[in-house]
Amino acid sequence: MARGWDLRRLGGGGSRSNLPAAVSERRYDPKQIEPKWQEIWKRERTWEVSNSPDGGDGREKSYVLEMLPYPSGEPHIGHLKNYSVGDVIAHFHRRIGRRVLHPMGYDAFGLPAENNAIKTGVHPREATNRSIATFREAFHRWGISIDWSREFATHEPSYYRWTQWIFLKLLERDLAYKKTAAVNWCPNDQTVLANEQVIDGRCERCGAEVEVRQLEQWFFRITDYADRLLDDLDAIDWPTHVKAMQRNWIGRSEGAEVVFRCEELGIDYPVFTTRPDTLFGATFFVMAPEHPDVFRLAEGTSHERAVHEYVNRSLTEAPELRGATDKPKTGVPLGRTVTNPVTNEQIPMFVSDYVLMEYGTGAIMAVPAHDQRDYDFAKAFDLPIRQVVSAGGGEDPAASVAPGGGEDPAASVAAGGAEDPAASVAPGVGEDPAASVAPTGGDTDGSATEAGAFTAHTENEVLINSGQFSGMNSVEGQRAIVEWLDREGKGHFSVSYKLRDWLVSRQRYWGCPIPVVYCGKCGMVPVPEADLPVELPDIEDYQPKGRSPLAAAEDWVNTRCPQCGGAAKRETDTLDTFVDSSWYYLRYCDAHNDHAAWDRHVLRSWMPVDQYIGGVEHAILHLMYSRFFIKALADMELLDVQEPFQALFTQGMILGPDGNKMSKSFGNVISPQPIVDRFGADAARCYILVIGPPDQDAAWADTGIEGVHRRLLARLWRLADELSDQGEGVDQPTSPEGDALTIVRKANWAIEKVTRDTATRFAFNTALSAIIELINEIYRYPDADPGARRFATATAASLLFPFAPHLSAEAYEMLTGRRVWEEPWPDADPDMLQAETFELVCQVNGKVRDRVSAPTGAPREELEKLCLESRGVQMHLNGQQVAKVIVVPDKLVNVVVR
RNA sequence: GCGGCUGUGGCGGAAUUGGUAGACGCGCAGGCUUCAGGUGCCUGUGUUCUUCGGGACGUGGAGGUUCGAGUCCUCUCAGCCGCACCA
Numbered sequence: 009m010a011r012g013w014d015l016r017r018l019g020g021g022g023s024r025s026n027l028p029a030a031v032s033e034r035r036y037d038p039k040q041i042e043p044k045w046q047e048i049w050k051r052e053r054t055w056e057v058s059n060s061p062d063g064g065d066g067r068e069k070s071y072v073l074e075m076l077p078y079p080s081g082e083p084h085i086g087h088l089k090n091y092s093v094g095d096v097i098a099h100f101h102r103r104i105g106r107r108v109l110h111p112m113g114y115d116a117f118g119l120p121a122e123n124n125a126i127k128t129g130v131h132p133r134e135a136t137n138r139s140i141a142t143f144r145e146a147f148h149r150w151g152i153s154i155d156w157s158r159e160f161a162t163h164e165p166s167y168y169r170w171t172q173w174i175f176l177k178l179l180e181r182d183l184a185y186k187k188t189a190a191v192n193w194c195p196n197d198q199t200v201l202a203n204e205q206v207i208d209g210r211c212e213r214c215g216a217e218v219e220v221r222q223l224e225q226w227f228f229r230i231t232d233y234a235d236r237l238l239d240d241l242d243a244i245d246w247p248t249h250v251k252a253m254q255r256n257w258i259g260r261s262e263g264a265e266v267v268f269r270c271e272e273l274g275i276d277y278p279v280f281t282t283r284p285d286t287l288f289g290a291t292f293f294v295m296a297p298e299h300p301d302v303f304r305l306a307e308g309t310s311h312e313r314a315v316h317e318y319v320n321r322s323l324t325e326a327p328e329l330r331g332a333t334d335k336p337k338t339g340v341p342l343g344r345t346v347t348n349p350v351t352n353e354q355i356p357m358f359v360s361d362y363v364l365m366e367y368g369t370g371a372i373m374a375v376p377a378h379d380q381r382d383y384d385f386a387k388a389f390d391l392p393i394r395q396v397v398s399a400g401g402g403e404d405p406a407a408s409v410a411p412g413g414g415e416d417p418a419a420s421v422a423a424g425g426a427e428d429p430a431a432s433v434a435p436g437v438g439e440d441p442a443a444s445v446a447p448t449g450g451d452t453d454g455s456a457t458e459a460g461a462f463t464a465h466t467e468n469e470v471l472i473n474s475g476q477f478s479g480m481n482s483v484e485g486q487r488a489i490v491e492w493l494d495r496e497g498k499g500h501f502s503v504s505y506k507l508r509d510w511l512v513s514r515q516r517y518w519g520c521p522i523p524v525v526y527c528g529k530c531g532m533v534p535v536p537e538a539d540l541p542v543e544l545p546d547i548e549d550y551q552p553k554g555r556s557p558l559a560a561a562e563d564w565v566n567t568r569c570p571q572c573g574g575a576a577k578r579e580t581d582t583l584d585t586f587v588d589s590s591w592y593y594l595r596y597c598d599a600h601n602d603h604a605a606w607d608r609h610v611l612r613s614w615m616p617v618d619q620y621i622g623g624v625e626h627a628i629l630h631l632m633y634s635r636f637f638i639k640a641l642a643d644m645e646l647l648d649v650q651e652p653f654q655a656l657f658t659q660g661m662i663l664g665p666d667g668n669k670m671s672k673s674f675g676n677v678i679s680p681q682p683i684v685d686r687f688g689a690d691a692a693r694c695y696i697l698v699i700g701p702p703d704q705d706a707a708w709a710d711t712g713i714e715g716v717h718r719r720l721l722a723r724l725w726r727l728a729d730e731l732s733d734q735g736e737g738v739d740q741p742t743s744p745e746g747d748a749l750t751i752v753r754k755a756n757w758a759i760e761k762v763t764r765d766t767a768t769r770f771a772f773n774t775a776l777s778a779i780i781e782l783i784n785e786i787y788r789y790p791d792a793d794p795g796a797r798r799f800a801t802a803t804a805a806s807l808l809f810p811f812a813p814h815l816s817a818e819a820y821e822m823l824t825g826r827r828v829w830e831e832p833w834p835d836a837d838p839d840m841l842q843a844e845t846f847e848l849v850c851q852v853n854g855k856v857r858d859r860v861s862a863p864t865g866a867p868r869e870e871l872e873k874l875c876l877e878s879r880g881v882q883m884h885l886n887g888q889q890v891a892k893v894i895v896v897p898d899k900l901v902n903v904v905v906r
Numbered sequence: 907g908c909g910g911c912u913g914u915g916g917c918g919g920a921a922u923u924g925g926u927a928g929a930c931g932c933g934c935a936g937g938c939u940u941c942a943g944g945u946g947c948c949u950g951u952g953u954u955c956u957u958c959g960g961g962a963c964g965u966g967g968a969g970g971u972u973c974g975a976g977u978c979c980u981c982u983c984a985g986c987c988g989c990a991c992c993a
Contacts, residue, residue, distance in 0.1 A: 035945095249910045249988075256909060256989055263993085281993060294993095333907080333991050360991095367992045374993085380907085381991050506992055627988080698931070700919060704912090705986090712918070715931050718946095726946095764922080774920065777930035784930090787947090849926045854974040856926055883960090894973050900925055904973045 036725035038688025042814040046148055054829070055098075055153040057109055059598065059610050070106040071614050072098040073596075073653075075622030075630070076162075076589050078115045079139035083146045085662045085670065085696075085708065086623065088680045091152045092693040092811075093659055093702050093772070094621045098153055099810035100766050103833035109614055111596040112147060112154045114140050116163035118585045119197060119213060122518035125550045132518040132550075136163060146681070150689045151813050158599040162520075162588035167595065169541035170605035171588055172523040174641070176534050179524075183229045183640055184512075186532070190298065190365070191511060193221040198552035199515045200225055202584060203508045204257075204629045209331065217326060226513035226522060226581065230636045234258050234505045236650075237635055245655040247703070250627045257628050259506025264490045266499040268293055268346035268373060270357070273305065277346060280368035280504045283378065284493075285485040288474040289396035290373040293346050293357045294339065294385070297322035298365035302342065305357065309343025315359055322361045330361055337362055337385040348373075349498040350475065350489065360385060368504055397482055398472045510633065512584045517550055517557040519582030527569035527576040536570050542578070556580040586629055590637040593617055593652060611647050620653035627658070657770060660705040662696065667707045678708045690812035691717045697772040697811060720776065721815050723783050724808065727801045728819035734794040738802035738823050740837060747789040748796035755800040756840035758782040762807045763833070772811065779808050798823060806834055849900035850875040852884045868895040875901035 049055065074094040077087060098110040114136075121132035121139075140161055147154060160167050178184040192201045196216035200223060205212040230237075238258045241251045263282035270277060277293070295302055297319040306315035318340045322330065329335075339360030348355050362381055363372050376386035376393040386393050469482040477485050493499030513522065521542045523535035535542055545564040550557050558580040559565060569576035591605075597614040598606040622630075631653070638652045663669060664676025671677065683692045695713040698720075699706040744752045758778045765775040786800050802823045809816035809828050820828035848862040848871060858880025862871060872893050875881055881903060888905040895901050 247910095252910050253988055259989090259992060261992075279993080283993080331991075335991090337991090362991045362993095364992065372993050379993070381993075384991090504992080506989090624987085698918095704919095706918070709918070709932070711932050719931070722946095769922090771920095773918095774930080777920075780930055847926080851925085851974075854925095854972095859926075880960095892973060894925090896925055900974095902925080902973055 034729055036722040036815070038690060038721075038814065041818045042149070042151065042689055045814045045817050046151055049151075049153070050148070050156075053157070055108075055110060056155045056157050057107055059613070065107070067105055067107040069109070069614060070098075070101040070619070071109045071593075071617045072101060072619045073109075073111070073593055073617045073621070075620070075626060076113055076115045076592050077143060078118060078120075079136065079143045079161075080120050081139060082142055083680060085678050085680050087143075087146075088150065088692060089659055089662055089696045089702070090621060090623070091147065091150060092696050093657065093770070094619075095152045095693075095813075096697070096766065096772060096810040097619050097621070097770075099813065099829070100833070102153075102829065103810070103831075104767075105832065109596065110153060110155055111158040111599070112144075112152075112156070113159055113592055113596065114143065114161040115585060115589050115592075116140065116161040117168075117519045117582075117588055119516065119518070122516060122550055123197075125518070131546070133163065136161070149684060150680075150693065153813070158596050160595065160599055162585070162592065163518075165541045165543055166602065167592075168520040168544075168588070170595065171520045171583065171591070172535070172540050172542060173537060173605055174591060174637070175583070175587070176523060176537065176540075177644055177646070178228060178640060179534055181640070181644065183232065184226060185229065186224055186226050188222060188224045189227075190220050191223050191225055192218045193223070194218055197516070198554060200511060200513065202511045202586070202629075204510075204632075209326065220323070225511050226583075227509040227511055228636070230510045230633070231505060231507055233636050233639050234260065234507050236639055237507075237632065240635070240639075240651055244651050244653065246653075247656065247658055250624065250631070250656060250658060253627045254632060257507060257632065261504050263502060263504065264486075264493070264499050265369075265502040266373060266493060267349060267497075268355075268371075269349075270305070270344055270346045271354075272344055275301070277301075277371050278369050278499075279371050279373045280502060281373060283375065283486070284489050284499070285469075285471060285474075285477075285482040286375040286378045286396050287348070287350050287373070287489055288471075288477070289375040289377045289394045290348050290355065291353075291376060291386070291392045291394055292355050292374045292382075294360050294363045294372050294374050294382075295342070295357065296363040296365040296370040297359055297361055299359070299363075299370045302359050305342045305344050306359075311341050311343040314340045315342060318359060325361075337381070337388045339385065339389070349493060349496070356391075358385075358389070366508065367506065394473060396471060396473045397469045399469055510584075510636070512587055513581035514584055515554070515556045515580075516552060516582055517544075517547060519585060520544075520588060521558070522579040522581055522583055524579045525567055525569060525576040526579070527572060527574060529574055530569055530571045530576075533569055533571050533576070539570065544582075556582065558582070586633050589630055590633045591641075593634075594641075594647070606647075608647060615647065616649045616652055616654045619655050619657065621657045621659065623661070624658045631656070657703065659702050660700075662699075663705055663707040665708050665710070683713065687713055687717050688721075688814070690815045691721055694720060694776060694811050698776040700773055702770055702772055716776075720780050720783065720808075721812060723787065724801070724804055724819055725815060727783065727786055727797070728805065728822045731794060731798045731801055732822040735798050737795070738798050740799050740840075741793065741795045744793065744796050747792035751785055751789055751792055751796045751800045753840050753843060754782050754785040755803040756836045758807060759803060759834045759836040760841060763836070766810065775807075776811060779804055779811075782807075803834055806831060846898055848874060850878045850881045851900060851902040852881055853904060854902060855884075857881050857884050864898055866897075868897065871895050871897070871901050875903060 072094055074090045077083070094110070098108050102108045116136050121136045124130065124135055125132045144159075162168060162171070175184060192203070192206045193199075194201055194211040194214065194216050196214045197211060200221075201211060201218065206218050210217055238255060238260055241254060261282050263280060264284040265278045265280055266284060266287060267276045267278050269275070279293075281287075302315060302319060306312045318338075337360065339358045339362075342357040342359055344357045345354040346357055347353070362385065363370065374382035374385065375396075376382040376391065377395040378397055383393065385391070471477050471480050471482060471485040474485065477488055480488060490499060490501055494501075521544055523540060523542045525533050525535060527533050545558070545561045547557055547561050549560060565578050565580060567576050567578055568574070594606050594611060594615070598610045601607060634652045638647070638649060641647050642650055661669065662678070664674055664678065666674065666676050668674045668676055680692060691713055695716045698716055699712060740752060740755075741748060758781065761778040762775045765771040765778070782800060782804050786797050786804070789797075802820060805816045805819040805823070806828055809820075813829075817828050820826065820831075842864055844864055845861045846864050847859045849856055850858040850860060858875075858878040860874055860878050862874050872895055876885075885903070885905060890903055891906050892904040893901060894904070
């Protein structure tokens with residue numbers, strides 16, 4: 009230390025004192041600083057927090073959690089961002105006096121390790137444990153403040169024992185069940201997939217085209233919770249787009265179930281509709297190709313053969329081709345009719361692939377006048393189209409649709425007469441089939457009317473051609489029709505969901521075994537809790553062959569029935585890894601409990617997670633499954649919260665320097681480790697946070713990290729070094745003057761700014777900018793009172809701690825000998841937040857014409873006078889009459905002239 | 907088609923409740939220190955006109971409200987994300 013100081017003296021030569029630092033041999037060296045503090049934190053277990061009952065020391069709890077990492081190879085830059093954001097929040101909460109739980113673990117089961125095992129023969133456990141070691145090492149080197157005492161991985165028997173226990177609890181409650189169903193099969197990964205894991209007809213993981221197979225599989229009854237999953241979104245502090253995605257996925261629609269009877273076969277076919285008000289317009293009936301009754305219906309009719317051909321073609325068609333919304337409608341008649349329950353008309357039945365078996369009842373009533381898809385089908389098959397709802401009722405219909413209805417064909421239709429100016433307003437409808445018929449179809453005799461196929465569903469709509477219901481608006485009509493159907497036993501109100509039950513079994517090895525056995529006498533028998541865990545055996549051959557590789561482990565498969573003691577076989581499917589990660593945050597609360605998954609009282613002291621941080625890619629799967637688990641477990645009175653994650657923050661992606669998503673194929677992958685090696689963890693963390701709002705995507709730029717290193721970290725270090733022996737205390741000087749006052753004010757401004765940006769907005773980019781501004785200000789006045797500079801520098805170090813913990817700890821220690829994380833978060837001195845003068849903005853007609861210095865808190869009259877007298881304002885008034893003067897105290901004066 | 911989001915200098919981005927547009931960083935230009943430097947330090951940097959006083963224009967576009975609009979309202983254009991033949 010002494011040597012460095014001497015060199016500075018020599019080089020400084022007594023001129024401006026910002027020079028000495030420049031010639032110093034001592035430099036900011038993260039390679040020295042970072043390991044030093046990491047060692048201290050590890051040795052002293054600084055970030056551990058206890059569950060002891062007296063731990064209730066009056067401090068408010070805060071559970072800060074980043075999403076469980078899947079350890080594969082090395083961590084990437086997205087991990088660095090995720091844990092940097094989380095660590096800022098964890099540190100900040102500690103510094104403002106909360107008891108913070110900030111744990112870490114690993115999502116250790118899963119396909120990549122297993123696929124690697126198939127290729128290389130290395131046991132998935134071995135590869136996974138290696139990756140875990142690499143991740144753990146990285147988190148240490150990044151200086152993330154983790155309570156390591158609670159660490160675990162989901163592939164450890166001491167963890168999955170409880171995953172199995174939860175499975176049994178769900179089974180007990182009939183929330184886990186087995187059924188044969190059409191499921192998504194990935195031919196590449198040789199396993200089934202959950203609905204949520206199929207993207208555009210392809211496997212989310214490997215991209216292979218998914219096949220549909222009829223298989224017996226395990227499901228969790230998440231649909232029982234659809235309404236609660238939907239409603240409780242209102243009570244949690246999540247980004248709107250994530251809530252929107254969940255709502256969308258749950259896909260609740262209200263409507264009615266209406267029964268259409270096939271008299272010839274004497275079978276009732278219920279359909280679901282959201283538009284029971286259009287029931288009089290149902291002129292035909294369509295079933296999905298997968299509907300179990302299609303062959304039976306067609307049997308003995310002249311269409312039997314055509315139906316077989318059509319269905320077979322549909323079932324073998326590639327899902328994404330079949331799902332294309334723009335392809336022409338196809339289908340064949342079934343040769344049967346059903347009765348429209350309100351008109352008693354016999355309407356023809358069809359089979360068509362635009363009807364989905366998975367939604368509703370797999371059959372629909374088709375209302376071509378008011379549904380685009382049905383309309384397209386009716387046109388293709390020359391079926392009757394009957395308008396039963398009229399937009400706008402008696403008054404000029406155009407009025408209700410005209411604004412913004414340009415691209416809406418209804419506008420031209422509703423306008424009725426072609427003379428109506430509104431009709432000509434609708435551009436670009438020429439290519440729409442409806443448009444060509446619209447002008448003549450405007451009259452309401454019902455025969456040729458294909459109007460309204462696209463009308464919005466509003467209270468202005470009125471039912472027509474609907475018997476006793478004609479004249480009601482469509483909202484009234486819906487209710488009246490369904491009530492009538494209900495009385496007649498032909499229908500009732502109903503709710504439908506897009507959400508399906510969660511398919512949890514996988515025909516793969518590297519996952520949590522499902523704890524049931526199959527006994528010839530007793531059937532399916534759950535493994536008793538006392539016998540858990542059912543341990544995953546080691547096997548020779550990982551190759552999937554359409555069934556789990558576990559099926560070949562005969563010693564393991566063959567077992568005794570827990571009930572009768574007879575020969576039995578184990579379930580060989582394993583659980584979807586999303587099951588493992590649906591409850592891990594509970595285990596952290598009580599990680600070492602070996603007689604229960606958790607203690608309910610301990611859980612009560614930590615749950616829910618106060619701040620969850622992760623990527624949007626988990627907006628549906630992981631987050632929905634976890635919410636389901638919590639609700640189910642709460643219903644079993646095993647815990648006391650209704651939602652796992654009270655607040656959610658979704659961080660944006662770090663893109664490659666070229667602005668593209670980082671990927672090997674673009675060759676734009678930035679790996680965090682070389683960055684940390686070169687600039688240090690503090691610089692890497694700060695750069696990732698200063699680059700922009702953390703919830704937005706941002707492209708990596710090497711020059712940016714150099715900026716942070718230079719302007720923020722190295723300069724703070726130099727200030728601390730320079731000031732370390734220029735005094736003792738770092739308290740705010742009692743009555744600073746001149747430059748010292750300026751510096752002290754800036755420090756207080758920064759305290760206020762950093763606190764607000766960090767606590768309420770997650771605006772870490774502007775918080776860091778404020779610290780840079782403070783450092784710039786200390787630099788700007790090298791000759792100011794060292795006491796003021798020491799105070800400001802210590803303040804900067806203190807504020808920077810959540811972002812750059814190593815350097816901050818070092819700088820703070822250089823100045824004070826104390827540990828910055830043991831200091832309370834600084835409080836801004838209100839007296840220092842306002843100067844005695846401010847720059848008054850002088851405007852004429854809203855344009856800035858001058859700026860003059862004015863005393864803070866000056867009365868309006870004085871400000872008005874100052875403004876009117878200012879040179880710039882005088883120049884622009886030149887004799888015009890002042891109409892009005894607006895005064896905003898301590899800010900501006902606007903002179904309005906005519 | 908439905909739902910959600912974003913448009914601000916050469917670049918990333920600031921701007922709290924309607925009140926100085928462009929904080930901070932990068933880049934660029936000039937200067938100082940240095941044997942030298944890709945280090946450090948200082949100054950300047952929206953566009954444009956200028957008689958060097960200053961003026962005009964400027965937040966995707968067009969209107970509107972207001973003394974005053976990046977911010978509020980209406981319409982519109984572009985891009986991104988999610989879902990999608992969901993009855």
